Amino acid sequence: MQAPQDAGTPRFETPPDAHAPGVLILVTHLLGVGHLSRAGALARGLASAGYRVTLVSGGRPAPLVVRDGIEFVQLPSVHCVGVDFRTLLGADGMPITDETRQVRIDAILAALEACNPDAVITETYPFGRRQLASEFRALLEAARRRPKPAAILASIRDILNPPAKQSRAAEAEEILARYYDGVLVHGDGTVTPLSASWPTSRALERQLIYTGYIADTAPSAVAPVPSHEILVSGGGSAASLPLYRAAIEAADILDRPNPWRVLVGHGVPQGDFEALAAMAGPKVEVERARPDFPALLAGAALSVSQAGYNTMIDLGRAGVPAVVVPFEQGKEAEQRLRAERFHTLGLAGIVAEAELTPRRLAAEVAATLDRPRATIAFPGTGGVANSLRAIARASDGARAEAEAWSRLDAVLATRGEVRLWWRDDDAVAATPALDHLLDLARRHGVPLALAVIPAGVTPDLPQRLSREPLVDVLVHGYSHANHAPANRKKQELGYRPLPDMEAELRRGLARLRDLFGPRCLPVLVPPWNRIDPALIGVLPACGFSGLSAGGADPTDARDDLTVANIRFDPIDWKNGGGLIDRLTLLREFTQVLEIGKPLGILTHHLVHDAWIWTFMDQLLEKMKQHTNVRFIRAAELFG
Structure with a gap:
């Protein structure tokens, strides 16, 4: 085992207030000391604002980085030579061993336990430091398991080295969605948006918090002296x-x-x-x-x-x-x-x-x-102050979300049987997104009602669903075409002669029955959850015995038509998609549980990003923890 000869013990320049909020920052610099300097400046700013700060450094010791007011933990150091970032060398110049990696992980987890933080910050990861992913993931998993809720934030500089493969950007988003509450970008988005160096999706853009540049405010030993140097x-x-x-x-x-x-x-x-x-x-x-x-x-x-x-x-x-x-x-x-x-x-x-x-x-x-000196003002360097505000907001948000999950647990624990059902719309083909959806349903053992567009369905979809015994097929309109005037909300089943719409629905039901057999239920799901009221009365004549739209179920029940609408949709359609604020979603879900009828959950797998997938995974996992929660099949719901 490589001896951690440069591993230092935690030290305090100024004893912290034990009751102050805590922040743990994990950083490893591999070439220069820029990453550590930036993390150190942020740590000192937090300490000056009254936080208990633990700065865990995994790079080589840097004597010029000021540690005033913070607890500093030096891990067995690693570095690299040139741009060979895949080969990590220890203090002895030899490649580090698995034993050294484990010593580093143990020290990180010990620092987490000692700090008991309100916020955890990882510098560069998950946008970089892939070769150290095991220790970052160990920290993230341990932080999420702690009883005390802690916000988790990524801290990155204004410009990143672009990923060598697009898959690495997608991998980073998946990690961010699973563990993180935001990304602190220490730059000016009007000068250099992150998209200038890193492929940013709309989902990732919603997580970015531009703080301005972090300037090292450590005191200089000598005042400026004009020279000609x-x-x-x-x-x-x-x-x-x-x-x-x-x-x-x-x-x-x-x-x-x-x-x-x-x-x-x-x-x-x-x-x-x-x-x-x-x-x-x-x-x-x-x-x-x-x-x-x-x-x-x-x-x-x-x-x-x-x-x-x-x-x-x-x-x-x-x-x-x-x-x-x-x-x-x-x-x-x-x-x-x-x-x-x-x-x-x-x-x-x-x-x-x-x-x-x-x-x-x-x-x-x-x-x-x-040349004459430039007179253009340098962009703002309020990165430390703005980061402090973002960290405080994230910490408050993490506590509120933890309370919302606890509230949901409490409500479920006091209820009798809770019946849920899951509908996903717009299926037409066997796609990677559909595979993700089906895998999620299978892992949690949850039945799924898949609303399929008849005119767009491809031959590979019946074959793919043949391996999924818990999936029922519903009829999603006919072609998902909008026929509403320009000044009205989108609608396929409306604004046309009734006979034309009846004929389309008959063709759509017949096509899906031919493709899916008894798996296809005679249940209509109107595109955009909108339907001409006059069309509802003729649905039984078109062969339908069920209808599922959105909003509250109608109070005037029909003997020949079972109506079960969905009440919960996690997608923020009003603002262009993406996940609605998690705290808002949890409160809304807790409220709609009080209805007493089977609660319909709606998703749209083709537009899911990593944050929507993660939320659904966590919600389904939470439901599994309560024995009184039962997901019912569409076949049972609609008879």
Whole structure:
């Protein structure tokens, strides 16, 4: 087993208030220290606002990251070399073992237990850090199992490295839907929306909370002193070595009197640091990165750097002219995208990494020095304050939702038999979405009434349903075509001569009976749950014995027609789809249980996103926990 020689014990700079709300942040930086710096700034902001904060770091120790007021837990560290993010190395430079992974997981879970948080924040995951998914998932599962409800939020920078495969974006959404209460995007959506670097669905967009940029507000040791320096800086890893070397040589090429100061990150090996110092001419001073970097930057004549998140914020706040060389090795696109966004604001000149030579860099530095300083204001850096407000809202929401689930349990526990039935609309073919629906029903042992559109049904659907004994087929209009005028709500069964609609319904019922046999019930489901009242009276003559629309069941029962409407629909149709607010849904579901009649639940598998699927999974799982809840088949409901 690899010894966790750099695993530190929790420490407090300032004893926290034991009764204050708690937040746990899990972050692992693999190359530079930007991720940890951003998480540390957020942690210090929370601590300053009175929170108990535990910051769990899985990357290499970073001495310049200030920990004032927070509990800091150092895991056995991991890092990577270059852009090989799949190979994680420990403090000894060797690939980490399964034993080390388990030590890290155990330490994370111990920190969770000790913190007893009101909110849990994962930095980058699930948008990245796939190689550490086991420890993030362990934290998420443990947080969800705790009696005390905790909000779970993802924390990401303004720009992500785009996923190599679309499936990875879908996987991230599934994880977000199952565990998370929101995504803190530490950027300005008007400057750089997440969609500029990551494929965002409408469902994901609804989860994003743009906080503004998080600026490190740790106090500087030295006040800004104006100078004529050209200040060169890089990240905390050896990835900046090409930039350092090019800058040292560019200083000799550039015919300007400005002195150059090269600040080398602490993650650069000592041998490389000494080689850089040996290269430096009389105009260049080479030293390790310093805690007073913001003060040096504010007084510099020009900055030369990469285009990491923290660096670009420092540049924007200082208002200093800048030349950036975005890190682009291994198809990394994040820094390039950020550099281009800031370039359009007039805040930085760009030298592509592939074009980086001492002469090219010297030319860009000279051109930038000669240009007038940009007067465009840097976008807002209120990321910490806005994040605090979002975390507080999410924590309140998590407690309210937990109470709503408990209220639902209490209502179910006091009821006699509770009868439910499940209808899903718009089926036409065997699709992946249908497979998801059928799998969900099968896992929970719940019968399903599938409303099939006769004119659109394909031959593969009867074959697919032949393996599903708990599925009944209902008749979903005829072609799901809208015949309402432009100023009216959509409706197929209306606004036409009655004989025409009767003929269509007869054809539709006959077609589905031919395809599905006795599995097809003579029950009509009007598209959009709307039907001309005059048509209801002739349904028995068309061969129908049942009708299912939306809203309350009619009070005037008909001997020749069984009516069972649906009362609960989780989709937010009024706002373009997606899941209605979960708290609202739980309260609504609890209320409609009081009706006493079989409660119809409606879904539409073809438009479900990960959040709708997750809610339905959780709702069905909750129903299974109560022995007095019974899902009934449509065949039983409609006789």
